[in-house]
Amino acid sequence: MRSLQETASGHSVGTSDVEKKHLGESERAAKGVFVETVRQVSGSGAAMAMHDQIAISVGIEIVTGELPEGSALPTEAEAVELHGVSRTVYREAIRALVGKGLVSSRKKAGTRVNPRREWSLLDPDVLSWMFSAKPTKAAVQSLFELRLIVEPSAAALAALRRTDEQVSLMRDALVDMERHGLRKAAGREADGKFHSVILEATRNDFLRALTKPISTAIRWTTLLKFSSGRQPRDPMKLHRDLLTAIADGNPVQAHEVSMQLLQQAREDTEVMIT
Amino acid sequence: MRSLQETASGHSVGTSDVEKKHLGESERAAKGVFVETVRQVSGSGAAMAMHDQIAISVGIEIVTGELPEGSALPTEAEAVELHGVSRTVYREAIRALVGKGLVSSRKKAGTRVNPRREWSLLDPDVLSWMFSAKPTKAAVQSLFELRLIVEPSAAALAALRRTDEQVSLMRDALVDMERHGLRKAAGREADGKFHSVILEATRNDFLRALTKPISTAIRWTTLLKFSSGRQPRDPMKLHRDLLTAIADGNPVQAHEVSMQLLQQAREDTEVMIT
DNA sequence: CTTAATATATTGTATGATTAAACGGGTTGC
DNA sequence: GCAACCCGTTTAATCATACAATATATTAAG
Numbered sequence: 001m002r003s004l005q006e007t008a009s010g011h012s013v014g015t016s017d018v019e020k021k022h023l024g025e026s027e028r029a030a031k032g033v034f035v036e037t038v039r040q041v042s043g044s045g046a047a048m049a050m051h052d053q054i055a056i057s058v059g060i061e062i063v064t065g066e067l068p069e070g071s072a073l074p075t076e077a078e079a080v081e082l083h084g085v086s087r088t089v090y091r092e093a094i095r096a097l098v099g100k101g102l103v104s105s106r107k108k109a110g111t112r113v114n115p116r117r118e119w120s121l122l123d124p125d126v127l128s129w130m131f132s133a134k135p136t137k138a139a140v141q142s143l144f145e146l147r148l149i150v151e152p153s154a155a156a157l158a159a160l161r162r163t164d165e166q167v168s169l170m171r172d173a174l175v176d177m178e179r180h181g182l183r184k185a186a187g188r189e190a191d192g193k194f195h196s197v198i199l200e201a202t203r204n205d206f207l208r209a210l211t212k213p214i215s216t217a218i219r220w221t222t223l224l225k226f227s228s229g230r231q232p233r234d235p236m237k238l239h240r241d242l243l244t245a246i247a248d249g250n251p252v253q254a255h256e257v258s259m260q261l262l263q264q265a266r267e268d269t270e271v272m273i274t
Numbered sequence: 275m276r277s278l279q280e281t282a283s284g285h286s287v288g289t290s291d292v293e294k295k296h297l298g299e300s301e302r303a304a305k306g307v308f309v310e311t312v313r314q315v316s317g318s319g320a321a322m323a324m325h326d327q328i329a330i331s332v333g334i335e336i337v338t339g340e341l342p343e344g345s346a347l348p349t350e351a352e353a354v355e356l357h358g359v360s361r362t363v364y365r366e367a368i369r370a371l372v373g374k375g376l377v378s379s380r381k382k383a384g385t386r387v388n389p390r391r392e393w394s395l396l397d398p399d400v401l402s403w404m405f406s407a408k409p410t411k412a413a414v415q416s417l418f419e420l421r422l423i424v425e426p427s428a429a430a431l432a433a434l435r436r437t438d439e440q441v442s443l444m445r446d447a448l449v450d451m452e453r454h455g456l457r458k459a460a461g462r463e464a465d466g467k468f469h470s471v472i473l474e475a476t477r478n479d480f481l482r483a484l485t486k487p488i489s490t491a492i493r494w495t496t497l498l499k500f501s502s503g504r505q506p507r508d509p510m511k512l513h514r515d516l517l518t519a520i521a522d523g524n525p526v527q528a529h530e531v532s533m534q535l536l537q538q539a540r541e542d543t544e545v546m547i548t
Numbered sequence: 549c550t551t552a553a554t555a556t557a558t559t560g561t562a563t564g565a566t567t568a569a570a571c572g573g574g575t576t577g578c
Numbered sequence: 579g580c581a582a583c584c585c586g587t588t589t590a591a592t593c594a595t596a597c598a599a600t601a602t603a604t605t606a607a608g
Contacts, residue, residue, distance in 0.1 A: 107591070206416050350558075
């Protein structure tokens with residue numbers, strides 16, 4: 001795969017000295033790695049347009065706090081030199097960030113980082129950008145709190161509304177999960193898939209809209225959980241029990257098991273980041 | 275306030291014949307009204323940039339099904355003539371829609387409307403665009419289902435974590451709500467504020483991220499509830515009980531009352547759209 | 549009929565010029 | 579001295595045009 005630096009430098013011919021002045025080579029390389037990581041986890045293998053790369057790069061600076069709330073972004077003229085792209089590209093990148101509530105621009109006043117309250121934290125992009133740095137304990141806790149509110153109820157609805165096809169999709173996911181284990185990307189992918197199908201099965205478009213952010217969160221926190229040396233408890237039994245409850249059309253049981261599953265995951269994850 | 279048509283036509287001098295050919299004057303006027311309505315409800319009184327107007331206009335066409343899932347948008351060259359704006363502006367508008375998952379563009383292939391599953395339905399813009407047409411019964415039901423899952427638990431958390439200041443904010447909102455009633459915009463605003471403060475008080479950033487979409491949904495569904503001739507039940511008592519439970523720090527009571535409140539609202543609303 | 553080279557249409561990027569709005573400061577009038 | 583107002587400056591917003599890159603469609607070759 002062609003690296004992002006190559007792509008970027010290909011567009012910045014003739015302005016490389018300016019780039020080096022504002023952003024050291026090593027720093028630039030580190031940023032490239034970030035972008036690369038986010039790309040891999042978010043799964044899109046396709047070649048990425050320049051404006052998306054810029055949006056990711058600036059977006060990460062914002063959600064990781066490198067650009068603090070309320071601070072001013074460089075003027076368009078400066079930013080264009082910094083990133084070595086055209087105003088067209090930079091402006092399109094900023095538009096995307098405005099749409100996610102991260103920044104807002106006004107004439108003369110420039111573009112500023114919005115207060116955190118304005119951010120669309122449930123946007124899959126924003127969420128994955130947050131996880132490109134080590135997330136705070138508070139963020140992980142809040143995420144599990146949200147999952148504990150939503151997912152048990154979703155599981156109950158799924159027990160009432162799931163199709164047979166969805167049951168077998170979940171069964172397949174569990175097989176993959178068991179085969180690969182959660183230390184491998186394929187296993188975490190299967191885990192995310194399992195929980196996604198549950199939200200899908202609720203037949204509620206707005207709960208379905210939570211599928212992407214939640215499965216993003218699952219992938220990242222599971223990675224966190226297994227990145228330390230400690231051995232978390234085996235989650236497979238509870239997963240199987242949850243599948244059984246949903247397959248049997250037992251909403252009460254599904255709610256209960258889902259809750260246990262999440263509480264176990266929360267405990268095992270929070271130990272890692274304390 | 276200067277109308278959007280004026281602004282638009284101000285930019286389309288010299289291309290008016292083209293515009294008329296593709297988009298009759300009456301049709302254009304109707305679209306202007308849509309944009310105007312969304313602007314009012316979403317509250318932003320500021321003058322709106324051209325690319326935002328285009329994004330809204332195209333966004334509404336998509337979420338209302340006027341541009342069906344999977345269908346191709348006009349090519350940039352065509353769209354630019356249709357809307358009477360520059361390519362810069364149109365492209366920036368499309369970037370925003372890409373960020374919300376509504377469309378995706380590939381070289382040569384053009385820009386297509388994504389399947390509904392990809393849409394960020396919890397994005398406040400997308401949600402308000404959905405309500406610019408009469409929403410489907412399924413959408414309203416799904417929305418209440420989500421609220422019934424999230425808000426009672428949020429109310430319970432709020433009872434444990436609220437500050438005194440938040441209690442008085444809620445008290446103020448109730449006063450405004452009672453004074454204006456829910457038939458007036460000011461009263462609906464206060465209603466939305468009341469529920470927003472509860473989500474705020476959870477001290478959970480991800481639950482807070484649901485504040486905007488949920489309060490958007492509340493404003494619109496309440497408008498719906500009162501737009502028919504029928505007289506819904508008075509929601510004030512339950513609101514007061516909910517405030518009391520949260521002020522007293524009683525999570526169980528808050529959960530219970532919040533649930534009753536939502537069930538009553540759901541019943542009274544669904545009657546209107548059957 | 550399949551495959552490979554070529555053409556073409558469409559989005560992506562770059563650049564320069566112009567416009568409009570918001571801010572700061574200075575000027576005028578009282 | 580103070581306030582209101584005007585004016586230049588800065589900055590994002592818009593326009594116009596040209597060129598690049600690439601996925602698809604077309605055509606030619608085997």
